[in-house]
Ligand SMILES: NC(=O)c1ccc[n+]([C@@H]2O[C@H](COP(=O)([O-])OP(=O)(O)OC[C@H]3O[C@@H](n4cnc5c(N)ncnc54)[C@H](O)[C@@H]3O)[C@@H](O)[C@H]2O)c1
């Protein structure tokens with residue numbers, strides 16, 4: 261899929277991996293709607309993006325992905341301004357074992373909601389033009405992160421949901437591809453934020469830290485390149501791409 265003038269919507273776009281994904285989409289000619297709850301960070305980023313890529317190529321929409329109303333309004337506004345949605349990246353996520361219901365709400369419920377909203381616009385069976393949805397899970401969607409069982413559960417949920425949606429899309433003829441990206445630890449603000457959020461698993465901080473030192477830490481651009489592959493390579497559908505330092509691997513699951 262060529263990205264020139266394609267319309268993308270990215271959640272959690274103001275910082276970290278979402279920012280990197282937004283930048284790589286713009287670099288390849290797409291128009292991007294940036295959804296984020298952090299207005300200050302997003303406004304700062306928008307100044308940079310408008311200077312670098314032009315006034316008309318990006319749009320910030322303040323949106324808490326936990327709110328169905330705000331999500332619906334943001335998707336609608338994107339369609340009004342840019343004329344449709346071709347690419348969705350459900351990226352917004354947190355790690356907070358103390359506020360575990362909020363973790364489920366942002367990391368899993370909002371991914372499902374975002375996917376269904378995008379499908380309303382993309383589904384070829386209902387006059388859509390097709391498209392591609394890439395969900396950002398984690399290596400924790402495949403193997404357990406011992407300090408964060410609920411985070412692990414949400415990311416396993418995102419992997420399963422994405423793969424099932426891909427199968428449903430193929431069987432139904434939606435014309436929409438679904439892939440999931442599973443990065444190991446990435447250098448963003450998320451990692452330091454977790455130390456105060458581990459709740460009853462705080463005693464496992466050192467073990468998690470050791471795991472991170474053993475595996476190593478990815479940069480945001482490395483993750484963004486993998487996202488780009490899942491969007492542009494039209495042969496990729498129902499794939500889970502695991503990315504670790506010096507490793508990029510399409511995950512194979514048991515065939516039943
Ligand atoms: N950093 C890592 O090590 C790592 C590894 C694998 C996967 N991930 C996943 O990548 C995604 C992005 O993580 P990151 O490391 O860039 O985090 P980050 O904290 O750097 O950025 C997250 C962004 O999401 C936004 N956000 C948070 N809650 C939101 C909400 N309710 N509504 C809208 N926006 C919201 C934040 O404001 C922020 O801009 C997450 O889903 C995370 O689980 C991160």
Ligand SMILES: CCCCC/C=C\C=C\[C@H](O)C/C=C\C/C=C\CCCC(=O)O
Nearest residue numbers: 398399400403404405444445454468469
């Ligand atoms: C400073 C302590 C580290 C805190 C880490 C917090 C958040 C990390 C989120 C990432 O999404 C996690 C990414 C990779 C690790 C996940 C699983 C490891 C599985 C290991 C195994 O299979 O044995």
